[in-house]
Amino acid sequence: HKVIQTYRLQYHFMAPIGWINDPNGFIYHRGEYHLFYQYNPYNATANKIHWGHAKSKDLVHWKHLPVAMAPDQDYDADGVFSGSSMEKDGKLYVMYTGNSGNVQVQCIAISEDDITFEKVAENPVIEASTLPSNAQPQDFRDPKVIKRDNRYYVVTVSRTTENTGQVLLYQSEDLIEWEFKSILLQGTSAQGIMWECPDVFELDGKDVLILSAIQMPVVGDDYHNIDSVIAFVGTIDWDEGNFNVETMKELDHGMDFYATQTLLDDKGRRIAISWMNMWERSYPTAELNHGWAGAMTLPRILNLRNNYLVQTPIPEIANNYNLITTLSRRTLKNGKWAKKERTVISYVTSTHKLALNRKRSGVPITGAENPPVDQRQVTVPLENNKLSLQIFLDRSSVEIFANNGTETLTANIYPTEKSSDGIQFTVVGTAVINYLSFSKIVDKKS
Numbered sequence: 001h002k003v004i005q006t007y008r009l010q011y012h013f014m015a016p017i018g019w020i021n022d023p024n025g026f027i028y029h030r031g032e033y034h035l036f037y038q039y040n041p042y043n044a045t046a047n048k049i050h051w052g053h054a055k056s057k058d059l060v061h062w063k064h065l066p067v068a069m070a071p072d073q074d075y076d077a078d079g080v081f082s083g084s085s086m087e088k089d090g091k092l093y094v095m096y097t098g099n100s101g102n103v104q105v106q107c108i109a110i111s112e113d114d115i116t117f118e119k120v121a122e123n124p125v126i127e128a129s130t131l132p133s134n135a136q137p138q139d140f141r142d143p144k145v146i147k148r149d150n151r152y153y154v155v156t157v158s159r160t161t162e163n164t165g166q167v168l169l170y171q172s173e174d175l176i177e178w179e180f181k182s183i184l185l186q187g188t189s190a191q192g193i194m195w196e197c198p199d200v201f202e203l204d205g206k207d208v209l210i211l212s213a214i215q216m217p218v219v220g221d222d223y224h225n226i227d228s229v230i231a232f233v234g235t236i237d238w239d240e241g242n243f244n245v246e247t248m249k250e251l252d253h254g255m256d257f258y259a260t261q262t263l264l265d266d267k268g269r270r271i272a273i274s275w276m277n278m279w280e281r282s283y284p285t286a287e288l289n290h291g292w293a294g295a296m297t298l299p300r301i302l303n304l305r306n307n308y309l310v311q312t313p314i315p316e317i318a319n320n321y322n323l324i325t326t327l328s329r330r331t332l333k334n335g336k337w338a339k340k341e342r343t344v345i346s347y348v349t350s351t352h353k354l355a356l357n358r359k360r361s362g363v364p365i366t367g368a369e370n371p372p373v374d375q376r377q378v379t380v381p382l383e384n385n386k387l388s389l390q391i392f393l394d395r396s397s398v399e400i401f402a403n404n405g406t407e408t409l410t411a412n413i414y415p416t417e418k419s420s421d422g423i424q425f426t427v428v429g430t431a432v433i434n435y436l437s438f439s440k441i442v443d444k445k446s
């Protein structure tokens with residue numbers, strides 16, 4: 001098979017060929033970052049899902065490793081679905097969902113060399129029979145395993161008979177024998193028809209639950225994609241197995257951001273990575289005829305500010321770009337757009353709306369989503385009368401970090417013209433560029 005290079009990213013993680021979706025098993029293990037991912041190595045469609053695997057020392061340069069798991073058992077014949085990893089007795093354990101027929105179950109595989117994985121004889125280690133009575137067995141998936149006070153816990157999602165999402169909590173002493181503990185969080189009908197890919201962790205003294213929701217109803221500028229990532233912050237009572245939610249917020253306001261998963265590294269950083277793409281879209285470019293589809297966002301460090309998550313791009317990325325030019329104290333007055341293909345990032349001072357518009361970005365991207373389909377926006381108040389933006393542009397993606405990661409917008413774009421490689425600043429009224437620096441990636445990732 002051929003992989004057409006046109007839109008291949010330069011500094012984001014991608015599979016060598018074929019389809020990828022969710023990041024899986026993201027872990028810092030024996031001095032290296034490991035990333036697994038939902039993978040169809042045969043073509044650029046979401047079928048025959050395997051676990052792809054790569055590792056890295058800096059989260060920027062990745063070494064591709066052999067496929068970790070294939071759908072080769074009765075219980076995972078229709079896909080080795082999403083999951084996570086955990087180190088135990090020096091070995092790497094992965095926990096994933098076996099998808100087969102109308103049933104989803106949770107399974108374990110173990111590696112001694114961090115390359116080859118053996119599915120254990122006890123699989124499935126959590127069966128649909130353990131589900132609470134309100135759960136539908138065909139939607140029970142995405143185990144995220146964590147360790148607390150020498151006990152293992154796993155959170156999974158399940159769909160209720162009322163078509164809402166819920167997060168289930170199980171516990172174990174050895175990662176093999178699991179006991180159902182509680183429904184950690186019950187979704188309402190205003191929170192989507194199903195949840196996916198839960199991740200739970202402690203951060204700055206609080207508990208955080210990130211999950212991906214299907215068909216969240218639109219609220220103002222939030223949840224305009226068919227699938228959205230939500231971050232809940234609060235406190236978990238691990239004895240009772242319940243979560244007291246204090247805040248809830250959409251994690252990224254762009255068009256292509258889903259299935260977020262995190263790790264904790266040796267520097268104590270909680271780092272998130274997400275699938276930079278979206279279900280229910282039809283891409284006329286990469287997916288259909290370029291031999292590949294899907295990529296990950298930049299890894300982002302998570303912190304709390306005012307009880308909400310903020311995201312900072314990993315500083316390692318700066319070792320890979322060169323400063324090209326800077327600009328300071330430049331006043332801009334009423335200007336015009338050059339009439340070319342363009343991706344527009346705009347800010348309206350009276351409403352504090354920061355928007356990303358890809359209507360004229362290049363090849364149109366279509367598919368099911370809530371209007372407006374070409375634009376996403378989010379409120380970003382000025383800080384000391386200033387707006388700060390960090391913009392990462394790659395061949396077919398854009399990621400915006402506003403006011404130190406208070407808000408982010410992530411999207412795919414497919415420019416077609418040579419003239420798309422410029423940058424233009426235009427204002428209606430007057431604005432001052434306080435400071436601007438422009439850098440270029442130097443080192444094509446391996």
Ligand code: FRU
Nearest residue numbers: 022038081082141196197259
């Ligand atoms: C989320 C998801 C998961 C599932 C996987 C299948 O994008 O639907 O819930 O495990 O993708 O590839």
